[in-house]
Amino acid sequence: MSAEPRNRDRVVITGVGLTAPNGNNLAEFRRNLLAGRSGVTEYEVRYFGPTLAGICRFDHLRYQRRKEVRRGTRAGSIAIYCAHEAVADSGLDWENLDKSTVGVYVGVTEHGNVETENEIYSLKGYDYDTQYWSHHHNARTVANNPAGEITLNLGTTGPHYTLGAACAAGNAGLVQGVQMLQLGECDVALCGGVSESIHTFGIFASFHSQGALARHEDPTKASRPFDADRTGIVVAEGGCLFVLERLSHARARDARIYGEVVGYAMNSDAHDFVVPHAERQAECVCKALRRARLNPEDVDIVSTHATGTSTGDVQETLALRSVWDGSGHTLFNNTKSYIGHAMGAAGALEMAGNLPAFTDRVCHPTINLDRTDPECELPGLVANEPRPADKVDVILNNSFGMLGINSVVIVRRI
């Protein structure tokens, strides 16, 4: 068993910046989650053709000039937007802040596919003559690009890198921010996850070949985790970055605090490339609870990972039922039912969408649950309509990904 953490600084969330298919700031996102409003629409991508996706429509020129958009990547644009919004939301005195104390930690599921596909598509028009291959390509496709573009745009000179953690990347980014603050590597962490994945046809084609890509006549109904008629994943783009600070730092400037990151855990299934493993997921949840010094019944809302695949949703249900027996008050929900699977951004977006529950004391539901799959019966799952709660003090967020990567983050109201 790994060593328990020694006396570490407490870390809090003081800013949120996001773009989701159904909202470009936390207030709008939350409003739409409570109103049951999906952000999934029809979409078309080269070679693959008509499909469905969660598309973001934030103002990409709010914080970037056209030239920067042209030079960089979509993931970079999303990251820059979220970073600016998070910083503004935090109320930090950005102008006078020592920029060398800001660390940037961005989770991504993948990076480089979009840019490579674009170049190869363009190269085809020149008969694959590599003299026509862009000199910008390497800078666009290095894995740290989304985090690096933040530093270029915001002028931060602290550490930056991305974390490749499949669909657990949003949580992984958040965890990294917490750890780096506790290690003293930075005083402010800009962290979370981003996804530009809808712009690569490969991801759609691969999920489709795997039999895991959702289809539905009504795009808003296509993402249906736990439902008996679910058909798979809706791919989405998006981004969510948090400003994290040590509690002492936040209190010194009288910052508004969303919540404290009191526990987290990551582990590996060591089981299968794509099929998740309930037992290891449950272990990950328990590890996070232990670190937070909490019991399962202390959790008010569990934000599930469930993507709408036949196997994944069942495995997660099994994992959660082994931890929560249904006797307590713990509620469960799902945000992918609204926005699809935002890949690297998913964990961060799904945590963010639940944070306002600390103040409005409502658990948003999982939508599109018309007929629960008997193998996905989860006592406490809030279906279709939001449910008021007497209190919301603890939110637990699951994110699991390919190659059996698991992550759990727990945030408590302060």
Added chain:
Amino acid sequence: MTGAEIREAVVDILSDIAPDEDLTKLKEEIPFRDQLELDSMDFLDIVMELRKRYRIQIPEEDYPELVSMQSTVKYLEPRMRDIQPR
């Protein structure tokens, strides 16, 4: 292409590479770098776009010829004489 057509082609390329800049006030003799925000990667973009749009190859040792609009047009005129405008 005539000198005027070549100039128009270069302005068109610059409007893609530097879309935020006002190119209507571009001075002919002053280096591009002193009038616009262009770095070395942007200059490579100019070379690449000339290659893509007009199939004209510019060797690396000739890059200094592209320092201003005047020098660029002068350099390209003999090389683009037989090329049709797009």
